[in-house]
Amino acid sequence: MKVFIYPTNSLILSDLVERFGHEPLAVMQEISKRVNTPGLDSPPMNITPEDPKIGLKYAAVEVPSGVRGRMALNGPLISKAEAAIIVRDPVVSFGCMGCARTNELVNFLIRAKKIPILDLYYPSSEEEAKEFVYKISQFLKSLGKEEKK
C-alpha cells in the first residue's frame, strides 16, 4: 500500500514504512523526477515558473507562490496516498527550513481525503520510542489486512 509520510522527507518514517512492507510516498521521489530530466532549467531543485501553476490545483491564486510551488511537489504524493502517517509539530519544519502554510495545507488535504491516518509525536524517551515503533507497526499491519480483504 502507498503510505504518505509527514514530514515528507523523514528518514525514520520512510525506513519504517519500507521495513514493514509498504511503499513510502516521500518528497524525494518527486525531486528525483525533476532533477533527473535531461534539461535542468532552474537548479538545484528544478522548480520552474510552471510549478506554481500546477500548485493552483491545491491552493488559490492569491496564496503565495512559495506555497503553490511546494504543493506541486507534495500534491501528487497526496493524490496517490492510500494511508498516511503524520508526525505532529516536527521541530525541523519550523523556521526557515519549512513553510508553515504549506504544512497546514498538506495536513488539511490529507485529512480531507478520508484515508487511514496515524497521528504521532516524535519520541523524546526510550519508552516513547517503543510506543512510536509499536504503533506504526500495528497501523501498517492493519493496512495489510485491509488490502487482503
Add this chain to the structure above:
Amino acid sequence: MDNITKMIVINSSKVLPSDVVIKLYESNADVMIKETCFGVMVSGERSVVDKLLSETRKIDPYGIFIKERGFAPGEPNRCRATRRGGARPGFHMLETEEKLLPQIAQGLRALDKGEIPPLKMKKKKLELEKLMEIIKNAEVS
C-alpha cells in the same frame, strides 16, 4: 530504466560505513557507491538497488536505516564541493532525526522481542476549580 539513489544512514556500534561499502562491492552489482560520513549512498536501477539494500540491512537491522534521495551522489548542483561548503539542504532533517535513531533501534528491538508498551494515560486538562484553588493558595495575604 528507472534509476534511483538511496542513502544508508548507519547508527551502529558494530558496523562502519566502510564495512557496508565492502559488502556492497562484494555483491558485484551494477550500482554506483559513495561512502560518506553518515553512511553510504547507492545509485542504480531501482530493482537492483532495492534488492541489494534489503540484503545490506540484514548486516545490522537495528543500526542501518535507509531512505531514498532525490539527487544522485556528487550532483554538481547539490554537492558541497562545488557549492563552496555549507550544510546542504536536507542536512538539518538528517541531523535532527539521527539523534532519535538509537531510541528507534531500541523500539525495533522491543518489537522483535514481542514487548507491548503500556499505553500512556492521556493528560487531563487542569480543571477550573483546581486552578482557582491554586491561585487562592498562592495569594500573599
